[in-house]
Amino acid sequence: DAKTTQPPSMDCAEGRAANLxxxxxxxxxxxxxxxxxxIHSQGPQYIIHGLKNNETNEMASLIIxxxxxxxxxxxxxxxxxxxxxxxxxxxxxxxxxxGNKLTFGTGTQLKVEL
Amino acid sequence: SQTIHQWPATLxxxxxxxxxxxxxxxxxxxxxxxxxxxAAGRGLQLLFxxxxxxxxxxxxxxxxxxxxxxxxxFILSSKKLLLxxxxxxxxARPPRGGRNNEKLFxxxxxxxxxx
Numbered sequence: 263d264a265k266t267t268q269p270p271s272m273d274c275a276e277g278r279a280a281n282l283x284x285x286x287x288x289x290x291x292x293x294x295x296x297x298x299x300x301i302h303s304q305g306p307q308y309i310i311h312g313l314k315n316n317e318t319n320e321m322a323s324l325i326i327x328x329x330x331x332x333x334x335x336x337x338x339x340x341x342x343x344x345x346x347x348x349x350x351x352x353x354x355x356x357x358x359x360x361g362n363k364l365t366f367g368t369g370t371q372l373k374v375e376l
Numbered sequence: 377s378q379t380i381h382q383w384p385a386t387l388x389x390x391x392x393x394x395x396x397x398x399x400x401x402x403x404x405x406x407x408x409x410x411x412x413x414x415a416a417g418r419g420l421q422l423l424f425x426x427x428x429x430x431x432x433x434x435x436x437x438x439x440x441x442x443x444x445x446x447x448x449x450f451i452l453s454s455k456k457l458l459l460x461x462x463x464x465x466x467x468a469r470p471p472r473g474g475r476n477n478e479k480l481f482x483x484x485x486x487x488x489x490x491x
Contacts, residue, residue: 303485305466305485306466307482349420365422366420366421
């Protein structure tokens with residue numbers, strides 16, 4: 263699986279957009295980008311994933327650069343409850359019979375403040 | 377239901393004692409199941425995964441073992457705990473009917489402190 267690089271921490275004012283970057287310069291053509299977040303003392307929560315097109319759901323937007331070497335997770339209106347560690351993961355979806363093995367790095371600690 | 381049951385929520389054990397953490401899932405049959413560990417201040421590390429009863433794959437050499445005695449039950453064990461086994465242990469599964477979906481659901485975790 264391709265390696266990802268994320269800043270260790272970021273701050274964001276409540277109500278503003280939080281833009282979380284991720285570098286994955288060694289990504290291969292069939293690898294997807296996944297984002298999860300983990301609120302303190304809880305299990306990680308899936309947010310969004312994409313291959314090369316930008317994606318949006320009720321939680322966030324994912325912007326993937328044209329060369330796919332980096333991506334940005336956007337929380338359009340951050341709230342205090344969005345304070346969490348955000349993980350960017352790059353991998354090929356597992357085929358049947360294998361395991362959906364996700365490798366988590368240390369992520370970005372996002373702190374949303376008043 | 378995509379429920380994952382993990383217990384206990386917290387556990388304090390002395391060094392050298394045995395360990396048994398249980399994870400059970402509802403709402404699906406023959407799911408892939410995963411055990412992750414998170415040491416203090418570090419990222420999540422995949423320990424074991426299982427694609428079916430009796431089928432266990434270990435990702436890292438360690439003092440722990442896993443078993444899948446039933447379709448919806450995944451157990452993490454140790455015969456003798458080490459201080460380095462302390463951490464937050466999480467069980468995970470794909471959505472119902474999903475063996476290939478990356479949207480893993482995680483349990484609420486067990487915080488293990490080995491003293």
